[in-house]
Amino acid sequence: MKNLKQILAIVMLMSVAFVSAQQTVYVAAESGLSLRDQPDISGKMLSKLAYGEAIGVIENTNKNLVILDAGKKVSGNWVKVETRNHIGYVFNGYLSPTKISKTIRLHLDKVDVEIKNLATSDFKRTHHLKQQDSTTVNVDTNASPEGKQIVLVENDYKHVSIFQLYENSISFMSENAQCESKDWKHFDSEWKPLKQITSNTFETLTYSENDWKSFIKTSINELNSEVTDQCGEDWVNYFKQIKNLKDYPVGISTKRIFLKIILTDYEDNITEKVIEFKMPSSC
Numbered sequence: 001m002k003n004l005k006q007i008l009a010i011v012m013l014m015s016v017a018f019v020s021a022q023q024t025v026y027v028a029a030e031s032g033l034s035l036r037d038q039p040d041i042s043g044k045m046l047s048k049l050a051y052g053e054a055i056g057v058i059e060n061t062n063k064n065l066v067i068l069d070a071g072k073k074v075s076g077n078w079v080k081v082e083t084r085n086h087i088g089y090v091f092n093g094y095l096s097p098t099k100i101s102k103t104i105r106l107h108l109d110k111v112d113v114e115i116k117n118l119a120t121s122d123f124k125r126t127h128h129l130k131q132q133d134s135t136t137v138n139v140d141t142n143a144s145p146e147g148k149q150i151v152l153v154e155n156d157y158k159h160v161s162i163f164q165l166y167e168n169s170i171s172f173m174s175e176n177a178q179c180e181s182k183d184w185k186h187f188d189s190e191w192k193p194l195k196q197i198t199s200n201t202f203e204t205l206t207y208s209e210n211d212w213k214s215f216i217k218t219s220i221n222e223l224n225s226e227v228t229d230q231c232g233e234d235w236v237n238y239f240k241q242i243k244n245l246k247d248y249p250v251g252i253s254t255k256r257i258f259l260k261i262i263l264t265d266y267e268d269n270i271t272e273k274v275i276e277f278k279m280p281s282s283c
Helices: 002-021 209-231 233-240
Strands: 023-027 033-036 045-049 054-069 072-082 087-091 104-107 112-115 126-128 134-138 149-153 159-172 185-188 195-198 201-203 250-264 270-278
Touching: 045 087, 054 087, 159 209, 185 209, 209 233, 209 250
Parallel strands: 104 126, 134 270
Antiparallel strands: 023 054, 033 045, 033 087, 054 072, 072 087, 104 112, 112 149, 149 201, 159 185, 159 250, 195 201, 250 270
16 A cells, blocks of 8 residues: 555656646747647648647657748747647747737738737738728637727828727517518617727727617617518517517627728828628527
């Protein structure tokens, strides 16, 4: 028994030493980083690690790798790492020892726009808008562009204004199939200016409880004729009593959020760029 206790103690100490020996690093590849079962680019890909994801380095294989990325050489080694679900190998040329803010970058003509701490579902962190008027950001599950900081970097415009708009949806449900909406109904809010924190920093808006109540009231008024035609006056009167976003028989959600960036140069020429944030489906 004494020997068994000693063996268990040694195993526990080795486990603690193993855990403490791991170095926590963060994925710095904006498009994601491949985790493979072997320290080789031909190894089977176990998963795609997300930008900013924390992983533990178990050991350095000292197996070198040099890749060409957008005309630049990136040198490093294959390292053995542990994630939540796998143990495998990654190229450490795209690992950072410091925690990474999940920043989305928008490259415009005379300014770069950075949106801080927003997770995406497609790992796309950089969008080029010099020649385009709009772009789409696919927001990750449980993430939202609301309440995020927006920073203007190397701004060479006379004036920059940013506005926000919501596309919300409402549906009504009933035991009577004729009284149930077949499709979600979409309604847009008004464009509202973002809060400006400093000369180069803004903060995106957040939809409040009062905003939702106002949206329900507006939506019900706009749907009044359709509900009347399908369900009759009695059902319409019941429908009008709904005041809370959790009240049956109404379902509401945000489908898309838009930012409109208005750029005024020193010759007073105005350019508009629109960023669409596509929200994950709640279905």
